[in-house]
Amino acid sequence: MTPDQTMPKPTMIEFKEVHKYFGDFHALRGITATIRAGEFFSLLGPSGCGKTTLLRVIAGFEGISKGVVLIDGKDVAEVPANRRPTNMVFQSYAIFPHLSVAENVGFGLRKDRRTAGEKARAVDEALAMVGLVGFGKRAAHALSGGQRQRVALARALILKPKVLLLDEPLSALDKKLRENMQIELIKLQRQVGITFILVTHDQEEALVMSDRIAVMFDGEIAQLDDPETLYRLPKTRAVANFIGTMSFLPAKILSEGGGLLEVECPGFGRLTLDAERQVTGSASPTGATIGFRPETLTLLFDGQQPADRECMATVEEVVYYGDMTYYDVRLDGTNAVARLSMRNVFGRPVLDIGTRTRVAWSPGALVMFR
């Protein structure tokens, strides 16, 4: 079946003004959002931002102080965790150490009416789905971290939940394994079509895996968007800094009208921005700021001509990554350091600190926070 892009997906989870207090601590401050059926949704934020609390609210491990949570159209205020159509993959995986792999995976089938043979077949299928064929008889405590993770996935998915909750499931794995598991999780989600909700503090992980991301700070959703919008047009500087890197320059709005803004900015000079596509946030008393990602600036070597415009800059810091080099440069006429990234090409030198250089830029790649 091919997903129909034109039809909006139905709502799976709806939060209406959800508040949660732990004593005096206001952990969730009026969360209002919807999560659609079948999407890979991420809750992203620094530790203590309330993302795990929100996940545990969905699972039913935490009650809420105020507001409404609907799962599949049903208010779940009175539904305990063991009767919700959700299953969870815990951060510690929570594999039962005294049971075998098959007993772990089949744990949730205890109240199932199927025969033992049918249950065993379901367990085998679930193990096959996560690539653990033939592991059923092993002792759970003898598994590696990656294998535990797979057992936890199989154990949750065997119950065919409407929503699978993942609490930082990859944080305990090393980098290589983590990257492989990210791809596997995406494939698995497409295969089963279940709504996945992932909690993570790793922005890269969220960008790679999610259909949509809710960025949370201090118990509030700062922005809820698809990864590309989130990266290209963050609503606040805090979101911009949390997801990737962004450099900032102060700006002054000269005139506004007809969907365009005339802006003056040291370093870049006078430029025109598209109000809808490039301007974000509500008017702030501290003044407007121009922001740009490292890959939107390019160093110009020797006779190279810019695609759009160019300016002069001084290299202040060089960070060499092998395939990439990051430069901190000071654009002429500014006090702020701007970061730019260059793909390393054979035969092209890595510049030294203090080098004067030409930098190509384009007004279309900038964003402005009002």
Place this chain on the structure above:
Amino acid sequence: MKMPVLRLYTIAYLIFLYLPIMILPIFAFNNSTAVAFPLRGFTTQWFGAVWADAELRGALGNSLIVAAATSVLATAFGVFAARASTRYDFPGKGWLMGLIMLPMVLPEMIMAMALLVVLLALGVKLSLFTVILGHVLLCTPFAVAILTSAFQSLDRSLEEAAYDLGEGPFSTFRLVTLPLVAPGIMASMLICFTISIDEFILSNFLKSGEELLSTYIYSKLRFPKYVPNIMALGTILVCVSIALLTLAEFFRRRGVARSGGKDSGGFL
């Protein structure tokens, strides 16, 4: 070694601690009623005499009843207290846990007298039951200490996972919590059993006519002709105690390993 003084001190210390206990088996096998060197000859007659002593068998029976009841009750209370203190925060928790652990450091003499006064004032007749009450009071803190370590090494999300997978609170306890803390429960029961068998002061104050092992030994120690019997009995008790405590530590360590936690030293 860099520190011969410390090493000598350690050896002297261990000799001082354990030499008296070594005396027990030596004289238990000595063919003389006098506890004195030189040894006369090897015999196992005292062990036979111990076995033949009907009064002693009665005392042993009473002690076993008391110890078994104490270990079960104290461990049951310990499970409740340990689970509550490791899982929940409630007002006055520190004070409450302190009160539960107090009998560990309180002079037994004071506990025994206080209990006796209260029981007599309430008009409760002294019996094996009152002895059990006293022993439970004494053993509960030990049970709590052992079981707290068992519950602490239990990952909280294991219970949540069982709940998430459709089990209720009781079946979660039965299917997940209990199997994982079972080694701790075994260890607690064994240690409470050992403490109860040894216990003299509380037993002496709270018993009525029937003798317990410890009070029986004390009452017979005054008669020289019983001394070798006591030596033989003492030897048996030392061996059984060591065996029980070893078994208890084995269960405790297995529990920690099974629930995947780090061994934080434990009780022994």
